[in-house]
Structures are given as C-alpha cells and as structure tokens.
Amino acid sequence: MFNGFVLVSLVLCLAASTMWVSSYRLPKTWLITSRPDRAMFASSKNGELRFWEQKILQPVPLGLVVKLQTPDVGVVTSADGSSAVTNYWMTGPLIAEQYGMSSDVRPGAFSINGQHSQFVLLRRQLLLPWWPLPFVSALPIVFAIAMWAVRRRRTKVGHCAACYYNLTGNVSGVCPECGKPIASKA
Numbered sequence: 001m002f003n004g005f006v007l008v009s010l011v012l013c014l015a016a017s018t019m020w021v022s023s024y025r026l027p028k029t030w031l032i033t034s035r036p037d038r039a040m041f042a043s044s045k046n047g048e049l050r051f052w053e054q055k056i057l058q059p060v061p062l063g064l065v066v067k068l069q070t071p072d073v074g075v076v077t078s079a080d081g082s083s084a085v086t087n088y089w090m091t092g093p094l095i096a097e098q099y100g101m102s103s104d105v106r107p108g109a110f111s112i113n114g115q116h117s118q119f120v121l122l123r124r125q126l127l128l129p130w131w132p133l134p135f136v137s138a139l140p141i142v143f144a145i146a147m148w149a150v151r152r153r154r155t156k157v158g159h160c161a162a163c164y165y166n167l168t169g170n171v172s173g174v175c176p177e178c179g180k181p182i183a184s185k186a
Contacts, residue, residue: 084111
C-alpha cells in the first residue's frame, strides 16, 4: 500500500510540476461545470492557479437563458432560439492580487433582439500559487527515501535483514527473534 501511495505521489508531483511550468508558457482556462446562470472555472496562468465561480444574482428576464462560458463571456439565448454573446461586465474582469478568496458583485448587461437587459453578477475566486503543489506532493517520496535509507543502514550494522533485530554477539547463525538464517555472523 505504501508503494502505491508513493507512486501516486510521484505522478501528482510530476503533473503539478508540468502544470506549474506550462502556466508561464501556455495559459489555460477550463470550464469545470456550467448550469444556467452559474458556472465554475479553473485557470492556470503565470504560475498561479485560479478557481472561479460566477453566478447571476438578479434574475434575467423571463424567456432568456444566460449560460456562462468563460470567466468573461456568456451566451444569452431567447425562447425563439436567437442568441447573443455578452462580455460586458461593467467594471471589468475580477483580478485577485492576493492569494486566497476574493469576491465582488458587479452589474452586467446584454442586448438580444433589440431588448436590453441588465443583471447582477457575483464573482468569487480562489487564487493559489502553483509552486507549493509539487513540493507538497513530493513529501511522501522524500519520506519513502528516508525510510529506505534507514532500513539499508540497519541491515549493514549488525541487524537482521528481515526483522531488524540487533544481532550483536549472536554466534548461532540464526536470528533469535524471527528464526531467519543470518548471512554473515554479527
């Protein structure tokens, strides 16, 4: 089980390291979940990981559905099937400057079939740096290496290789603790 945990840790460490480095070269935004009037996103850019949630607080007019597609773009669809893209959040995009949670409420507007509508958009985000994730996910690997080094050292200084019993002074050639034969007498 411990070896499986170390393997999973190694995969997570490599994945987090890759994402951290690629966030500087290839910024990305992923849509995690989307429902009418609400969406969650993740984005990776400049060594930072952001989790966004957007929710329309004030109801949109009857017959219209707003589907949020990215942190800054939504598609408005009317009952007759016509649609329009909106990216007009009146105060600009939310950019957190400090790590942790931040939120704001802002007005937004769109126009479809000559009908202008306004709504209120709640935006919350969690901003995290990428760099701690590879280090934290590497801790089980470091622990496993330390345990391996301790075990290796124990077997070299007169302990049983199977149960680590101290064999100092043993002349029988058999470990008195577990009964295993001793390769070389202590």
